[in-house]
Amino acid sequence: MKAPVTTTDTPAASAATETSPEPTTGSGPDYSTPSAIQAQNVTFADFGVRPEIVAALKDSGITHPFPIQAMTLPVAMSGHDIIGQAKTGTGKTLGFGVPLLHRVVAPGEPGYEDLVAPGKPQAVVVVPTRELAVQVANDLATASAKRSVRIVQVYGGRAYEPQIDALKSGVDVVVGTPGRMIDLLNQGHLTLLRAATVVLDEADEMLDLGFLPDVEKILARTPAQRHTMLFSATMPGAVVSMARRYMKQPTHIRAAEPDDEGATVKNIKQVVYRAHALDKVEVLARLLQSEGRGRSIVFARTKRTAAKVAEELQTRGFAAGAIHGDLGQGAREQALRAFRNGKIDVLVATDVAARGIDVDDVTHVVNYQCPEDERIYLHRVGRTGRAGNTGTAVTFVDWDDVPRWSLIDKALEVGFPEPVETYSTSPHLFADLNIPEGTKGRLPRSAQHLAGLDAEDVEDLGETGKRNSGSRSGGQRSGGRSAGPRSGGRHGGSHGEPRSTSRPDGGPVAASDNAGGTGERPASGSEEDGGQRRRRNRSRRRTRGGQEN
The missing domain is CATH 3.40.50.300 (P-loop containing nucleotide triphosphate hydrolases)
Incomplete structure (x- = not known):
């Protein structure tokens, strides 16, 4: 029996197939509402997910899906396009991550050598921010811990070379931000022609950041016959319009706790x-x-x-x-x-x-x-x-x-x-x-x-565009100030403002905002001479910084 799903009567539903939940019988599970899911105490194993994925999630203490996951899995596992809408913090990542990994064939598994292009991405996840790319990739790695799925993160701020090397050596899932993905596509290092599964996560945030045109370029480089899943906490009109253009009769799934009617979660x-x-x-x-x-x-x-x-x-x-x-x-x-x-x-x-x-x-x-x-x-x-x-x-x-x-x-x-x-x-x-x-x-x-x-150590990422600032905010122990000659004079300035941690171009700001004195001790020689030299040096550094900004 086809798994029942839910749709909404919001404007976003106009982009989705108006499918009414099928009545359930005594022999079949009911995944049509969050309350029904909770009542049946379903697990990931109940959805026919690969045993390796179920075991990996269990090792991490995850056995029972949240409502958005339980309502998404039956539809996603059957290959239907999905618009998943749920409040922030309700588990959307595994809602698309589990079916995505279920469909990916990893090296060494039956059918891998029969792929048209082994080593090319079979799935792609597009996210708006670098931090979200890291989080999604880590969640996917957790769910695939008992398999040999190769997951590569591509996003700006890191050097190109390690990402290019990873793509050349073979990859199964790519998680990244639109800008870096387009760069790698244009350079020929990334190909999405075999990406049968495409996920757009936090689509409303990509709209807010102006990424939708880039997302459409990425979608244009994927196969016409693909499984597309779009997840978002809110559903603005521009996101709905994109769903109409690039998704095929998507099912709009909206999940919330049975007694949680507010815009934020009840707890x-x-x-x-x-x-x-x-x-x-x-x-x-x-x-x-x-x-x-x-x-x-x-x-x-x-x-x-x-x-x-x-x-x-x-x-x-x-x-x-x-x-x-x-x-x-x-x-x-x-x-x-x-x-x-x-x-x-x-x-x-x-x-x-x-x-x-x-x-x-x-x-x-x-x-x-x-x-x-x-x-x-x-x-x-x-x-x-x-x-x-x-x-x-x-x-x-x-x-x-x-x-x-x-x-x-x-x-x-x-x-x-x-x-x-x-x-x-x-x-x-x-x-x-x-x-x-x-x-x-x-x-x-x-x-x-x-x-x-x-x-916590700072990882050398071979960064592009910005340099790690030695005066990064938060770079000291709890209850203490960072050591060094720049630690004094923060409250001595006329504005009562702390110095900026770095310039907009990502370089360090070496000068204090306090023009009247720094509270620093001279390393050697006369205090007066040392103070004059430091003041002259600070003025020169401030001038250069102003020109660069």
């Missing part, structure tokens, strides 16, 4: 405060000392703010790091590894980097700056409450952002149309977030026990 506690710009970091420092807090992500709108907040938290004793566009790819991956490995527990990020942060046990998300719109809010908040865990999302709204927040609240029905005015000493702040009474804006030394960002 996320959402709190919104109207905070003063000069007091927000004090509120944040107290919030990060709430009882039961684990890994936390702080979101900022700008690269400068992300760097500033991360450095401010470090001076207050928190094991924090930053990930933003001014950092080289090596430094960005270092911060993510340190976050995943528990060497830091606070990650300050800009929105572009957010899509690749897939850590199940993030307990708190803080919107240090109000999101631009409701979609960005959903994707930020979706970093917590993942894989069935609970989470807390706190949003700071500046006075200037009140109109923007009103639109977000109205669109998502968050329930905070007029955020309460909140300061770092407000009693309701401590009560709402379970912050111990008497908590101050600095983490006590007794609680500073994490290794910090410096404990």
Whole structure:
């Protein structure tokens, strides 16, 4: 019997086949609704998935699919095109990853030598960001751990040569970002003519970043007869139009928990405060000392703010790091590894980097700056409450952002149309977030026990475009400042701003923002002579940096 599926009555459904769920009989499983899936306690083995994939997932503690996975698998395994729509953090990656790997034939398996072009990609996954490419590739590697499937990541910021060598030596699945994929396609190093399975992940984010034209170029280089799966948390009109052009009668599957009707998953506690710009970091420092807090992500709108907040938290004793566009790819991956490995527990990020942060046990998300719109809010908040865990999302709204927040609240029905005015000493702040009474804006030394960002090595990626900055944000131990002659004078400047961690071109900023003095000790000779030499050198470096920018 054909597995039943669901469709929606949203505008996006017009791009999908209007298929009504078939009635189930007593002899067949019912995968038509999340509640039916939960009631039957189905496992991945129930869907006819390769035993090696089931065993690999079981070794990782994954046996029962989430609703979006259980509703997707019967349709995907039969080769039908799919539009999968589910809230952020509900398991879309395995929803397409399991059927993709099920159809791939790995070296040494029956049928591999019969392929038309062994060693050429049999499947391709297109994602919007580098961090998401790493996360998706790692998830696929986990699910194929008991097979010899070759998975290659291709994205910008890394050297071309290792990626080209990997493609030449043979590959089964390619995961990458549109820009680097097109570069390799144009150079002739990547061919997708045998890619029978194509996945577009986080399609709405690719739209926001302006990647849809590139995605269409990639689709044009794939076979006409292919299995296409598009996954997205939201379904804007442009994504629906692309689905109409490049997908064949796709089935639109929309999954949510039975009692979860909101825009975000039900197990996320959402709190919104109207905070003063000069007091927000004090509120944040107290919030990060709430009882039961684990890994936390702080979101900022700008690269400068992300760097500033991360450095401010470090001076207050928190094991924090930053990930933003001014950092080289090596430094960005270092911060993510340190976050995943528990060497830091606070990650300050800009929105572009957010899509690749897939850590199940993030307990708190803080919107240090109000999101631009409701979609960005959903994707930020979706970093917590993942894989069935609970989470807390706190949003700071500046006075200037009140109109923007009103639109977000109205669109998502968050329930905070007029955020309460909140300061770092407000009693309701401590009560709402379970912050111990008497908590101050600095983490006590007794609680500073994490290794910090410096404990995680920076991988030499042979980067293109940007250099790893030696002054990367977050590059010190919890509770300490990085050593070296550049560590002084951060608060001495007239603006009270920290120095930028790197130039927009990715190079290091060697000069302090403090023109009045650095607080540095001369290495040798007269203090006056040494200070004059350093001031002259700083002026020259600042001038050169201004010309380069």
